[in-house]
Amino acid sequence: MSRIVFVNGEYLPEEDATISIFDRGFVMADAVYEVVSVLDGKLIDMEGHQARLGRSLEALGIGNPMSDDDYLSMFRELVSRNEMRDGMIYLQVTRGNPGDRDFTYPPADTPQTVVAFTQSKPGLAENPAAQTGWSVITVPDQRWGRRDIKTTQLLYPSMAKMMAKEAGADDAWLVEYGKITEGTSNNAYIVKGDTIITRELSHDILHGITRAAVLRLAREAQMNVEERGFTAEEAASADEAFVTSASAFVMPVVQIDGAQIGEGKPGRIATRLREIYLDEMRKTAV
Incomplete structure (x- = not known):
């Protein structure tokens, strides 16, 4: 089964997931990320990761495109769709796609890019x-x-x-x-x-x-x-x-x-x- 990932509100097979080559996360590393562990199909310390995501976005002047409840629902959906028991979920939020490469920030109403994917690690807590x-x-x-x-x-x-x-x-x-x-x-x-x-x-x-x-x-x-x-x-x-x-x-x-x-x-x-x-x-x- 192909891994299902999240890209800007859609759940897609990983081979169908794309973002623009002009996205500032790609050309400028103008993005923040979080990694949340999953044990027994459940999310570890999700509240703390959400709080730090908000602080990182605020420090860079990037809007937060989703609510905490929306992130939680999306993470749970990824766990379910990928039938994951142990592993991690990687989340990345970028300043978005300005349509071209430029050092200055794009207009404030430029939509942020949100991507997330799972990494299955069976027995994560039993690392030898x-x-x-x-x-x-x-x-x-x-x-x-x-x-x-x-x-x-x-x-x-x-x-x-x-x-x-x-x-x-x-x-x-x-x-x-x-x-x-x-x-x-x-x-x-x-x-x-x-x-x-x-x-x-x-x-x-x-x-x-x-x-x-x-x-x-x-x-x-x-x-x-x-x-x-x-x-x-x-x-x-x-x-x-x-x-x-x-x-x-x-x-x-x-x-x-x-x-x-x-x-x-x-x-x-x-x-x-x-x-x-x-x-x-x-x-x-x-």
Whole structure:
């Protein structure tokens, strides 16, 4: 069965889905996106993703073409039509098609482009990597300054991911002014003693929806949380490390730049946080 996707109000087989070559998402990366995980046919943390979508669109001066209820209905329809149990839904909203390429924004009444599609990942929550942990390398952070806006400008994160792959690692942590900002597509954490340490929110990092949920759950579980920057050297000497994202959930990190972190295996706190997070998300999924 052909995958069914959503394009500007229509549900279409993927091979029939098209947008204009003049769409600003294509020629300017003038677009924002969200990725929502699906477990057991239900949407994870949908409310948080909708709120961040609205913030990203507002920050770029792009109108929001659909209501929260409309996004929810559309996501559920995609899950149903594609008979998906576990995986992700990718949503992208662009400034639209001005009819030609121009650096200036098109008229305010230009319709936005909305596309969405599913990516089936059976057993998403049972990723074997969670039992062994990731290795990461560090690379300079050469992205633009507004990383808190979830835009489709993903070329440098892709380059950094390929640097990690070529080095035999799972991911790269980005470094700016001597401190880790985040991973290529995730927020980064270390654990020292019983304290979870992660970069504070600012324009420097993405305001992760999974990050927010994990930190809330950690505090509810009486875990200590400290929001501040940390260096690669501090990470190498930490007791544990992990990342969070919509698709990896809570993923332990056991090596940085070839140096073993802690005991070189997923730690107690990261493992517990993954359990707590997945349990809570399944309970609250829509």
